[in-house]
Amino acid sequence: MQNKESSSSKKRRSRKSRSSILSKKDIEKQIVDLLEKADEVIKNDVDMAQKYALQARKIQMRTRMKFPPRWKKRFCKHCKSFLSPGINCRVRLSSTNKVIAIKCFQCDKYTRIPYYRRMEEKNERKD
Numbered sequence: 001m002q003n004k005e006s007s008s009s010k011k012r013r014s015r016k017s018r019s020s021i022l023s024k025k026d027i028e029k030q031i032v033d034l035l036e037k038a039d040e041v042i043k044n045d046v047d048m049a050q051k052y053a054l055q056a057r058k059i060q061m062r063t064r065m066k067f068p069p070r071w072k073k074r075f076c077k078h079c080k081s082f083l084s085p086g087i088n089c090r091v092r093l094s095s096t097n098k099v100i101a102i103k104c105f106q107c108d109k110y111t112r113i114p115y116y117r118r119m120e121e122k123n124e125r126k127d
Helices: 002-008 015-019 024-041 046-063 119-126
Strands: 089-094 099-104 110-114
Antiparallel strands (some): 099 110
């Protein structure tokens, strides 16, 4: 009976207290370092680059932080693999649709990102 009482009286650390050990800047630096490693390694070893990117993504999800804008588009929206143009994805620009089309070679799906040459065109499309 005493064992049950002593085990239930232990205080549990909340998720916030565990993640607050490192500051947000340290966590962001850790994520960016892992993604930069993945970007360097992907030319020689795609599997190792995917591991680095997966590690960065796990840290990002656990700490509920956003990826820096530079790295956000480097992940496939469908299979979540790390993308590098010419190695495991194809990037095309469509002048008629004003779209950047990224095809992932792992899941064979497309991601389309709209772009505008000038802000005037963007405003014209909204009206």
